[in-house]
Structures are given as structure tokens and as C-alpha cells.
Amino acid sequence: MKNKQTDKLEFNRKDHWEQVYSEKESTEVSWYQQHPERSLDLIKATGRDVSAAIIDIGGGASKLADFILDTGYNNLTVLDISHAAIEHARFRLGDRAEKITWLEQDITEFTSDVTFDIWHDRAVFHFLTDADDQASYVRTMSRALKSGANVIIATFDLNGPEKCSGLDVVRYSPETMSDVLGEAFQLIETSTEKHITPSGASQNFVYCCFTRV
Numbered sequence: 253m254k255n256k257q258t259d260k261l262e263f264n265r266k267d268h269w270e271q272v273y274s275e276k277e278s279t280e281v282s283w284y285q286q287h288p289e290r291s292l293d294l295i296k297a298t299g300r301d302v303s304a305a306i307i308d309i310g311g312g313a314s315k316l317a318d319f320i321l322d323t324g325y326n327n328l329t330v331l332d333i334s335h336a337a338i339e340h341a342r343f344r345l346g347d348r349a350e351k352i353t354w355l356e357q358d359i360t361e362f363t364s365d366v367t368f369d370i371w372h373d374r375a376v377f378h379f380l381t382d383a384d385d386q387a388s389y390v391r392t393m394s395r396a397l398k399s400g401a402n403v404i405i406a407t408f409d410l411n412g413p414e415k416c417s418g419l420d421v422v423r424y425s426p427e428t429m430s431d432v433l434g435e436a437f438q439l440i441e442t443s444t445e446k447h448i449t450p451s452g453a454s455q456n457f458v459y460c461c462f463t464r465v
């Protein structure tokens with residue numbers, strides 16, 4: 253029988269995501285959104301001005317970056333474990349890619365030299381099924397945010413899929429998300445969304461907005 257350590261050694265997270273983005277067009281992946289409206293609305297609803305330091309965790313090839321720039325925000329960082337995903341996004345954005353700070357990093361190993369006003373994560377945290385990885389993420393997020401910063405995390409909800417991209421996920425309610433983030437994060441607002449994948453499947457998401465206390 254395999255133990256957790258063996259499983260960890262066999263699964264290489266970076267290789268997995270590089271393969272995903274090298275085999276599929278960015279518009280074909282199940283999480284693709286032509287217009288990431290909810291995320292954008294929640295970012296705008298923070299009321300922060302265009303100089304707000306925003307980080308999109310696991311932004312991948314998402315078009316959210318394009319819309320954030322279109323809105324006028326001028327201090328955006330996109331972090332993703334996958335080089336291929338970042339290259340997709342950079343190619344699409346052309347010269348505008350230079351306005352963004354790109355970080356090719358595993359969020360569980362990330363340490364930031366700067367602090368952010370807005371932390372956005374759609375469909376990344378729920379891939380962390382290991383309690384140590386979840387704790388690393390929360391520790392990193394706590395350190396990388398200014399006091400009073402806004403956090404927007406979207407995951408599959410309790411009725412959402414059990415897997416994505418062939419990987420197990422943890423599904424959340426606002427309460428369980430709040431529990432895992434701990435006391436440093438105060439839950440402000442939640443909403444649900446049915447995401448329709450490019451192949452027509454329906455996936456239930458929950459968006460949880462917190463303030464870094």
C-alpha cells in the first residue's frame with residue numbers, strides 16, 4: 253500500500269500543469285471563461301483605486317488579467333506554477349503583458365517581497381488536498397497581504413465536481429473555507445455560480461470574500 257509520502261513523490265504538480273497547457277488550447281480547458289465577470293465584479297466591488305496591488309493566484313491563461321488591465325488597474329501580478337500557462341497569457345496580451353508582473357511559482361512555496369491589497373484565486377486553492385499545503389498557502393497569504401486587504405477565493409462548492417483536470421479537489425462551503433483560513437480572515441460576502449464548461453458541463457462554484465484582519 254502506498255503512503256502519503258510516496259504519493260507525493262510520484263505526483264509532480266508542475267509537470268501535471270505544464271502537460272495540461274501543452275496539450276490543450278487555453279479556451280478548451282474546463283475552467284475557461286470568455287468573460288470572468290464575477291471575479292472582475294468582486295475586484296471592482298472592493299472600491300480600491302487603480303493603483304491597488306492585485307495578485308491573481310494560479311491565474312494561468314485566464315483572461316481575467318486582460319479585463320483587469322482594461323478596467324485601468326495598473327499594479328497586477330499573476331502567479332502560476334505553469335510556464336506554458338503564463339506564455340499563453342503573455343502571447344495573447346502582446347505588448348500589454350509588460351504591464352504585469354509574472355511569477356512562475358508554486359503558491360505553496362511562494363514568499364513575497366511586496367504586500368498586496370487584493371488576493372484573487374479562482375480554482376486553485378481547492379487543488380490543495382494536503383493539510384500542510386493548505387497551511388503553507390494560508391501562511392503565505394497572511395504574510396503577503398496588507399492589513400485590511402481583500403481576499404476573493406473561488407472553489408467548487410459542496411455540490412461541485414470531486415475532481416478537476418484529473419486531480420482530486422476539496423469542495424468548500426463558506427463555513428469550511430472560513431475555518432481553513434482561520435481567524436486572520438473575516439468572511440464578508442459569499443455567492444455561488446454555475447460555471448458552464450466549454451463542453452457544456454455545469455460546475456458549482458462558491459466565491460468567498462474575506463478581509464485580512
Ligand SMILES: C[S@@+](CC[C@H](N)C(=O)[O-])C[C@H]1O[C@@H](n2cnc3c(N)ncnc32)[C@H](O)[C@@H]1O
Pocket residue numbers: 265269283284285309310311312313314315331332333334337357358359360373374375376379416
Ligand atoms: C483550474 S486552473 C484555473 C485557472 C484560472 N484561475 C482560471 O480561473 O481560469 C488552475 C490553475 O492553477 C495553477 N496551479 C495549480 N496548482 C498551483 C500551485 N500549487 N501554485 C500555483 N499555481 C498552481 C495551474 O497551472 C492552473 O493555471
